Amino acid sequence: MATSISTHRQLPAELREVQLRTEEYARSYGLDFYETIFEVLDLEELCMFAAYGGFPTRYPHWRFGAEYDELMKTHMYGLQRIYEMVINNDPCYAYLLNTNMMIDQKLVIAHVYGHCDFFKNNAFFSHTNRKMLNQMANHGARVSRYIDRVGYEQVEQFIDACLSLEDLIDPHSVHIKRAPDISAMPHAALLRDDDFEYLATEGKFPSKGYMEQFINPPDVLEREAKERKDREVERVKKRSFPEQPQRDILQFLLQHAPLRDWQHDVLSMIRDEAYYFAPQGQTKIMNEGWASYWHTFLMTRHGLTDAEVIDYADHHSGTVAMTPQRLNPYKVGIELFRNIEERWNNGQFGADYENCPDMKEKARWKRDTGLGREKIFEVRRVHNDITFIDEFLTPEFCAQHKMFSFAYNPSADQYEIASREFDQVKAQLLNSLTNHGRPFIYVVDGNFRNRGELYLQHQFQGVELKQDYARDTLINLQKLWARPVHIETMIDDKPSVISYDGHTHQTKTK
Amino acid sequence: MTRPIDLDTQRFKEIVRGKVREGLKKYITQGEILGRQGREVVSIPIPNLDIPRFRHGNKGSGGVGQGEGEAGQPVGKGGDQEGGLAQPGDDVGQHIREAELTLDELADMLGSELELPHITPKGDSTLKTKKLRYNSIRQTGPKSLRHFKRTYKRALRRLIATGGYDPKTPVVIPTHEDERFRSSSEVVLPHANAAVVYMMDVSGSMTDDQKQIVRTESFWIDTWLRSQYDGLQRRYIVHDAVAHEVDEDTFYRTRESGGTRISSAYNMAQKIIERDFPPADWNIYCFQFSDGDNWGEDNTLCMQKLQNDLIPVCNLFCYGQVESPYGTGDYLRELKKIAPRFENLILSEIKNREGIYESIKTFLGKGK
Numbered sequence: 001m002a003t004s005i006s007t008h009r010q011l012p013a014e015l016r017e018v019q020l021r022t023e024e025y026a027r028s029y030g031l032d033f034y035e036t037i038f039e040v041l042d043l044e045e046l047c048m049f050a051a052y053g054g055f056p057t058r059y060p061h062w063r064f065g066a067e068y069d070e071l072m073k074t075h076m077y078g079l080q081r082i083y084e085m086v087i088n089n090d091p092c093y094a095y096l097l098n099t100n101m102m103i104d105q106k107l108v109i110a111h112v113y114g115h116c117d118f119f120k121n122n123a124f125f126s127h128t129n130r131k132m133l134n135q136m137a138n139h140g141a142r143v144s145r146y147i148d149r150v151g152y153e154q155v156e157q158f159i160d161a162c163l164s165l166e167d168l169i170d171p172h173s174v175h176i177k178r179a180p181d182i183s184a185m186p187h188a189a190l191l192r193d194d195d196f197e198y199l200a201t202e203g204k205f206p207s208k209g210y211m212e213q214f215i216n217p218p219d220v221l222e223r224e225a226k227e228r229k230d231r232e233v234e235r236v237k238k239r240s241f242p243e244q245p246q247r248d249i250l251q252f253l254l255q256h257a258p259l260r261d262w263q264h265d266v267l268s269m270i271r272d273e274a275y276y277f278a279p280q281g282q283t284k285i286m287n288e289g290w291a292s293y294w295h296t297f298l299m300t301r302h303g304l305t306d307a308e309v310i311d312y313a314d315h316h317s318g319t320v321a322m323t324p325q326r327l328n329p330y331k332v333g334i335e336l337f338r339n340i341e342e343r344w345n346n347g348q349f350g351a352d353y354e355n356c357p358d359m360k361e362k363a364r365w366k367r368d369t370g371l372g373r374e375k376i377f378e379v380r381r382v383h384n385d386i387t388f389i390d391e392f393l394t395p396e397f398c399a400q401h402k403m404f405s406f407a408y409n410p411s412a413d414q415y416e417i418a419s420r421e422f423d424q425v426k427a428q429l430l431n432s433l434t435n436h437g438r439p440f441i442y443v444v445d446g447n448f449r450n451r452g453e454l455y456l457q458h459q460f461q462g463v464e465l466k467q468d469y470a471r472d473t474l475i476n477l478q479k480l481w482a483r484p485v486h487i488e489t490m491i492d493d494k495p496s497v498i499s500y501d502g503h504t505h506q507t508k509t510k
Numbered sequence: 511m512t513r514p515i516d517l518d519t520q521r522f523k524e525i526v527r528g529k530v531r532e533g534l535k536k537y538i539t540q541g542e543i544l545g546r547q548g549r550e551v552v553s554i555p556i557p558n559l560d561i562p563r564f565r566h567g568n569k570g571s572g573g574v575g576q577g578e579g580e581a582g583q584p585v586g587k588g589g590d591q592e593g594g595l596a597q598p599g600d601d602v603g604q605h606i607r608e609a610e611l612t613l614d615e616l617a618d619m620l621g622s623e624l625e626l627p628h629i630t631p632k633g634d635s636t637l638k639t640k641k642l643r644y645n646s647i648r649q650t651g652p653k654s655l656r657h658f659k660r661t662y663k664r665a666l667r668r669l670i671a672t673g674g675y676d677p678k679t680p681v682v683i684p685t686h687e688d689e690r691f692r693s694s695s696e697v698v699l700p701h702a703n704a705a706v707v708y709m710m711d712v713s714g715s716m717t718d719d720q721k722q723i724v725r726t727e728s729f730w731i732d733t734w735l736r737s738q739y740d741g742l743q744r745r746y747i748v749h750d751a752v753a754h755e756v757d758e759d760t761f762y763r764t765r766e767s768g769g770t771r772i773s774s775a776y777n778m779a780q781k782i783i784e785r786d787f788p789p790a791d792w793n794i795y796c797f798q799f800s801d802g803d804n805w806g807e808d809n810t811l812c813m814q815k816l817q818n819d820l821i822p823v824c825n826l827f828c829y830g831q832v833e834s835p836y837g838t839g840d841y842l843r844e845l846k847k848i849a850p851r852f853e854n855l856i857l858s859e860i861k862n863r864e865g866i867y868e869s870i871k872t873f874l875g876k877g878k
Contacts, residue, residue, distance in 0.1 A: 048515040056514075062525055065518030066559055156521075163561050322576040324585045331576070406585050407572035414584045418572060429574040437573075439564050463566040472562035487564075 011038050015096070018106050018303075025302050026113040030377060031294065033116035034130070035091040038109065040098045046082055047071040049095055053277070054087040055136040059143035059269075061159055084108040088119040088280070090130035103308040104315060110298040114291030117380075122286070124279040124384050127174040132276055139269045146262040157479075158263055162270045164476035168249035168441055169271060171278040239450055245442035245457065250274070252443045257480050267480070281436050282384045289333015290380050292319065296334070327403075327429070335401060340379060340392050341372035386433050393429070395422040405429070431461075439465060441487070454481045458489035465489050467498070474500040525559060621734065627875070628738065642694040651691025664688040704739035704793040704825075705786070706732070707779050710761065711800035713750040713770040720832040724799045725762050727830065727866050731797060734874055739793065745782050751805075753778040772804045772841065776815040789823040796820060796827045797873070801834035802841040809844050821852050828856045828873045 011019065019038055026033070041049065051068035052058045074080050083100055087093040094112040096105055119125050129135055147155045207215040235243070246252050250271040254264060280287070296316065304312055320331040343349055347367025356362050379388065399420075405428035407418040419425065431437075440459040448455035454477070458465060470487060477500075478485045484501040488510065491498075495510040575585055621628075647657060665684035669675040675682075708728055710721075736742045746761035747753050753774040756764065779796060787794055804812070821827050831842045842857060849855050856876070858869040 048513065051515060051518075060514055060518055060521075062518055062521040063559065063561070064515060065520065065522035068515050069519050069522060160561065164563055167563060324575045324577040324579065327574050327576060401576055402578065403574060403576050404579065404581075405572060405574050408568045408570065410569060412584070413568075415572065417575075417579050417581050417583045417585055419581060425574055428572055432573050437566065439566055441564055458564070463570040466565045466567035469562045469565050473564050476562065 009039060011040065014102075015040065015105055015109075019109055022106070022109050022113060022298060022303065025298055026110070026117070026294065029294075029297070030373075031113055031117040033092060033113060033120050034089075036094055036112065036116050037091050038094050038096060038112070040096045042098050043075060044072070046085065046095055046097050047075065050082055050085055054085050054093070054095075055133060057133075057137035057140045059140045059159070060147070061156065063163070084112060086112050086115040086119075087133065088125060088128060088130075088276075089133045092116040092119065093133065101311065103304075103311045106303045106308075107295050107299055107312060107315060110295040110303060111291045113298075114294035115287060117294075118283070118287050118290045121381050122279070122283060122384075123382055124282050128276050128279060129272075135272070135276075139273070142265060142269065146266065150262060155262075155266070158266060159270070161476040161479045162267050164473050165250060165253075165480070166270055166274050167436075167438060168247075169251075169274050169278065170247035171275070171282060173248055174275065240445045240447045242443060242446065245444050247440070247442050249441065249443050249456070252446065253480055256446050258482050259480065263480075279384075282386075285329040285333045285336075285385045285433075286380065286383060286388050287333070288330045289335075289337050292330050292334040293337045293376075322401075332401070336388070336392055336397065337376050337379070339394070339397055341376050343372075344375035345370055345372035386430060389426070389429055389433065393426055398422045398425055403429075439463070444488075448486065451483070453484040453486065456485070456487040458487060460490045464491065467491070470498055471500065471505050474498060474505070478502055522559070618737070621737070640696050641699055643697050644692045644694045645697075646693045646695060648691050648693040649689070651693060655692045657690045657692050660690040661688050664690060702739050702793060703741045703743070703791065704735055704795060705743045705745065705783070706735060706795045706797065707745045707747065707782060708761065709747045709749065709753075709775045709779060709796065709798040709800075711750070711770055711772070711775075711803070712748045712764050713768055713803065715770075715801050715803050715834050716832075717834065720801060720834055721762065723832050723860055723863060723866060724830075726863070727799070727860065727869060728797065730866070730870050731795075731873065734870075735795065743787070745786070747775050747778050747782075749775040749778070755782065769805055770800075770803050771808050772798075772800065773808050773811040773815055776812060776820060780815070780819050783820075783823060794824045796824050797830065798828065799830045799832060800841060802831045802839035803834075804841045804844075809841070812841075813844065813848060816855075817848060817852075821855055824854060826854050826856060826873070826876070827852075828858070830858050830860055830869055830873070832860045833862070 010016075015038065019036075023036070047068055049056055050071055051064045058064065071082070075082075081097075083097055083104055085095045092112075092115075094109075094116075096108055100108065119128075143155065143159075204216050204221065241256075242252065250267065253259070254268055254271070259267065299312060299316075320328060320334060322328055322331055346365060347353065347369040348362075348365050353362065353365060356365070379392070383391065399422075402420075403425050404420045405418045405425045406415045407428075408414075409416050418428075440461070442457050442459065443454065444457045445453075445455040447453075456477075465487075470489070474485050474487060484499060486497050486499040488495065488497050490496065491507065491509075497508050497510055499506045499508070579585070644655075647660065661684050662682060665682050665688040666675070668685075668688060669682060710716075710724055712721075732742070732744070744758065746756050746758055748756055748761060748764050749771070751769045751771045751774065755778060775798070783789065783794060816827070829842070829845055831839060833839070842859065845855070845857055849857055854876075856873055858872040860866060860869045
C-alpha cells in the first residue's frame, strides 16, 4: 500500500535551485531547521495529503474521506486554495501544488523554512515525535490488522467513539511531571541502606542525628502520620480514584476502562496522535506569523524579480487579509512579530518605557538598542500563542489593527461587536485561545457512588456546554467505560449533572 | 489504481446517504439550502459529518475580530458557527462550509445528485428563435472579437517563413494581415418554452415554517426547470377562500387567514393558462402546495376542474402537501383516488425540511 501512494519524485531542477538558494539565505539569517524535503503534488494528491493531516499512511477512516471531499470541492468551486503543507518531522516534509505559479512556489518555499525553523526550535514542539511519519504508518498498519481480525465496522465504530473524546488530553503534561517518577533513585548502589530510612517513614526530612528532633519534631510527625492515616481510611472507605482530578481522560481510560487489547491499542494511538498535533494548535498564530515574517523578509530582499512583484504582493495580501468574523492568525502573527522587532530595536521596553507618563514621548521613543532580531528569535523559542499575546499585545497594536471583541447575543441569535477596549479585547482573545477555546474537563471519580460509574467535571468558565453534543459524547464515552457516565456542568447558571447509563440520558440540577 | 483515500471517501459518502450507520446521519451539517446572494449566485453547504465532542455552546461565547464597526454591530450569525479562533486548525486553511455557485452549476449538481432525467419538451418545436452563433472566422472585424490563437499562429507562420523568427528571443508581433476575427451567423433554433404556475394555500393553517419549505422547494424546481428550458415564465397564485395572482415576492410573504377553497386557485390557474400560455406552444407545469385542508364540499368541484381542465394541458401537475400542525391532510387522500388514472399527476408529502429532496425527486424524476 505504502508504495502506491509514495510520491518520491525528484524536484524539478528549477525549483531545486530556488530551494537551495532560499535555504542558504534562511540559514544566513539564523534560521535553524531539519533537512527539508520538498515534493510537488497535483491537486488530488495534495488534497489527499491534507485530508490525512499530512500523513498519507494513516489508518482508514471515513473522516479523512470527508475532509478530502470537502477540500476537493472547495478547491474546485474556487473557495480556498492550499498552496503547501509542511509536516513536523525529521526530516521535514513539505508539499507544493504543481499548478502554483513560479512566484507562488518561491514564496511557499520561503514560508516553509519559517515553519521548519519553528517546529525545530519552539519549546512546545520539543516533545513531539520527530519520526511521526513512521509512527503514523505504524498506526495505519496496526489498525488494518485489527480490521482484518475483528471487522471493519467494529473498528470504525470504536474509532468514532475515541475521536469523540480525542481532545480530552492534558497538553501540558508532556512538559511537567504530574506524578512522582517511581524509578527515580540515582546512585542507589553507592549508598548504604540506612541512608534511605527517611524514605521509609514518609514526611521525614533527612537530618544529622543531633538535629533530628528539631528538623523532624516528633509531635509534628505524629500529627502528620495521623492525618495521612485518616486520609487513607477515608479513601479506602470511599474507594474513589484518582486522588486528584485528572485532565488526561484518555490516559485514565487506558488505565482503567475495560478495553480489549485491540481497543486499548487503538485508543493509545489516537491519544499519541492527539498529543502530536496539540502544539500546532497551541502555536497557530506564532507559527503562521513566524513563517509569514520570513517569507516576506526573504522574498523582498532576495527572492523577487521585477516582474514578480505584483503577483507576490497580491498573493501575500490575500494571505494576511482580515475578516470581521475571524482573526487571521497570519495577520496577527506577522504584525506582532514585526511590532516586537521594532519595539526592541528602538528600546521601547523595560521599566523606563513602561512607566513613561507622556504618551507623545512614548510614541516618539527611540533608543538605539537594536535588539529586535535577537528578541524575536527568543520569542519564537519560548512562547506559545497565549503567552505571546499576553506578553506582547499592546493597546497601540490593538487600536492600529482595529481589533474588537464580539459576543453572542441570544436574543438576536447572532454575534455582535462587544468592545474595542484593550483590556476586554485581550481578555477575550486569551480566553478563546485557552485550551483552543474548548471546555476544560476532568475525571473526578472513577468509582462514583461506589458503583464503578465515571464522573467527569466541566470546569465552568462562563461558557456553557453545547448540550446535544455533550449528551452524544457521553454515549461514546459510555461505550468505552461500559458503566454509567456523568458530567457535572452548568446549565442555565445552575450546577447540573448530565448522565447516560447506556439506555437513557438524565439531566439533573445538582 | 485504488488509493486509500478513495475508500475513505466512498465510506463517507455511504454514511452521508444514510446507507450505512444510520446513527451518524444526524450529524450531517445542515445549513440553509437556499441563500440567494445577488441575482445569479447561491451558496450551498458542503455536507460533512461532525463528530460529537464536549464543546462550548453559543451562550456566553465570543471571540476577537478585526475591522470597522461600532459596538453592537452584528458580525456573524449564531447557530453552529464557532466564534473567533476556536478552530484548532492543525494544518491546512480554514473550513469554509459554503460554496457559491451559479444557478447553472447548481442545476447540474441537483440533476446528478437526484439523478433527474433531462426533460424532453413536448410536441414539435413550434416556436423558433434566431440566435447569433460565433462559428466562423473572418479577416476583418472589431478588436474585441480578435481570435488570439489564430492570429498568433498566422504571425508565427509568417515569421518562420520569412526567416525572422529567433527561438532564443521568441518575440512574435502580429501585423494587420495576420489578424483573424470571430464571426457570427444567424442560426434558427427550436425554442422550448415552459411556464410554471405555483399555487399556495395561505389560509390560517399554514405557518411560516411550511412557507419556508415551499419557498425552498420552489426555488429548486425553478432552478431545475430553468436549466431545461430556454425561456421560463412563472406565475404565482395564493389562495384561501378566494385566489389572487401575485408577484413572486408577495407569494412568499403573504399571510392570510380564513378558510380554504382550492377550486378558486384552479380557476385562477386555468384563467392564466388560457390568457398567457396556449398549451400548444408551451410546456406547462403546475405546482400546488397546501397543508391538505379544504372545505369538504369544494373537493368535488376541485376534482372536476383538475381532471377536465388542468391535467390535460399540463406536462406535470404536482401537488406537494406540507405537514401542518393544524391541517387534516384530507385533500391528499382525495387526490390519491384519481392519481392512478393520470400519469402526469404527481403527489408528494413533505414532512419537514429533509423531505424536500425526496419531494423534488418525486416531482421531477419522470423527465417530463
